Amino acid sequence: MKITLIAGARPNFMKIAPIIHAIKSVQQNGKNVQYRLVHTGQHYDEKMSDTFFKQLNIPPPDANLGCGGGTQAEQTAAILIAFEQELTANPTDLVLVVGDVTSTMACAIVAKKLNTDVAHVEAGIRSFDLTMPEEINRMVTDSITDLFFTTSTFANENLKKSGVSEDRIFFVGNVMIDTLMANKPKFTKPVFFDELNLKEKGYIVMTLHRPANVDQGEKLKRLIDEIVNNVEGIPVIFPIHPRTAKIFTDLGIKADNLFIVDPLGYHEFNYLVQNCKAVITDSGGITEETTVMGIPCLTLRDNTERPETIEIGTNMLIGTNPASIKPNLDKLISGEWKKGDIPPFWDGHAAERIVDQLIKLYN
Template sequence: MILTIIAGARPNFMKIAPIIHAVQKAQAAGKNISYRLVHTGQHYDKNMSNTFFEELNIPKPDVNLGIGGGTQAEQTAGIMIAFEKELLQNPTDLVVVVGDVTSTMACSIVAKKLHIKVAHVEAGIRSWDLTMPEEINRMVTDVLSDYYFTTSEVANINLKNAGVESKRIFFVGNVMIDTLIANMDRLNKPEIFDLLKLKEKEYLMLTLHRPANVDESGKLKALISEIVNNVQGLPVIFPIHPRTAKIFSELRIQADNLYIVEPMGYLEFNYMVKRSKAVITDSGGITEETTVMGIPCITLRNNTERPETCIIGTNELIGTTLGVIKPILDKLFSGNWKKGSIPELWDGKTSDRIIDIFLGLQL
């Protein structure tokens, strides 16, 4: 069996890394399975360098299609054109896509038009918010996929409600958590920890990048001010997303407990999260990691595609209005935060289950 595994953005590599490790384990056991790793080049930054691949023991891609930025349509078209050539030159049995980036959707369309089966890892998650490009990517990919690998029972229900046959849905767990568990003992203390003389459970981590929170400078300034003014003077560490940095530079926010730092590598960032009092974010993936690490998480969004992090885990979805921030931080500092637990099958063995299922497919 030959797999073509797609990655387009940094979060994808954290998802495909354990899948590749599971393939390698199966190969070592004498199984007839191989892979070709295709990086579409959708996202590129200095952290997507050799250092990043080495950090997580991720194999270098067999090919980088070199599709850079541009509009959603330009990027989608570029990926489709380049990936069609890739598939024609390198035939495969199964195209494996992960997550919900543009590359996931674009490569699924190309594969299906070439009559190649598609497996979607992290299928069935839904925010029901069509203003998010990721939601459109998820929905289109799930319409086209042949095999669905899910992280939760909620995702299973979403797919069944959309008419997907139960026999094509495989509840396997969360590949992102495979990566987290595999690297928990390798987390790396960043220089900023000692430089700022931080103490465990006596600082908060902040990440913001979604347009609804960062595109309007007045709202961004008000959100950050409300946060730093209600954390009882604790340091707030803000690894700033490039998208946010452009706007933030014009805000002239002055707060003695706010520390703007460069984006961190995976091992450094999760070192900081694991030792923090709480995380404030508008990310989806971080809410999964905080749930497994047992760290309180406050999500500044009106919806989430990962409801299990709220229902089962340590995450609270609070919306984006200013008035909700002080009460939730008061709850945090009162010591009444829910303990949370780890969702079913988020055990670090998801990728092994996926490869076992691949090997049993009749392609």
């Protein structure tokens, strides 16, 4: 069996890594499973170096299509053209895509037009917000996918409601949690941790990057002011996203308990999260990690594609209105935050289930 694995950005490689490890494991047990790792080049990232692949314990990609930059349409078109050439030159039994980036959708389209099966890992998640490019990518990908590997019962139900038959849905768990658990022993204290005299459960981590929160300077200022002024002086650590940095600098926001730091590597960031009092974010993936770590999470969004982090986990969706921040911080500071639990199959073995299922279907 031959599998082509697609990744377009750093988070994709974190989802692909455990799948590669699972493939290598079954290879050692005599199973005939081969893979080819294709990086579309969708996101150029200077941290996507040999060190990054060594940290994840995976080899560099077999091919880099170099499709970075441009508008949504330009990038989609570039990936369509480049991946068609790649797949024609290197036929496979299955193209496996992960997540919801442009590469996921574009490579799924190419595969189906070349009569190649498509498997989607993280299938079925929905925010039901069509202003999000990722939601379009999810919907289009799932409309032509053959095999659906899901992270939650919510995703299962979304797929069934869209007409997908149950025999094509495989509830396997969350590969990002596989990566989290595999890397937990490697979590590394950031250099600033001791410099700022941070203590376990004595600080808050904040990440903001979505346009609804950061593109309007006055709103970003109100959000941050509400946060730093209502945590009773607890340090707020803000690894600032490049998207946010320029706007933030122009606003001149300052507070004695607000500390701006550069973006962190995977091991450093998760050390910071694992030891914090709470996370305030507008990211989706971080809400999964905080749920597994048992860390309170306040999500500054009006919708989420990961409702299990709210229904089961430690996450609360508090919206993008700055006025909603203080009541929720009051609940956090007073110790009234919900405890939460870990969703089914978020146990570090999702990738093994995926590969086992593929072997049953194709060998």
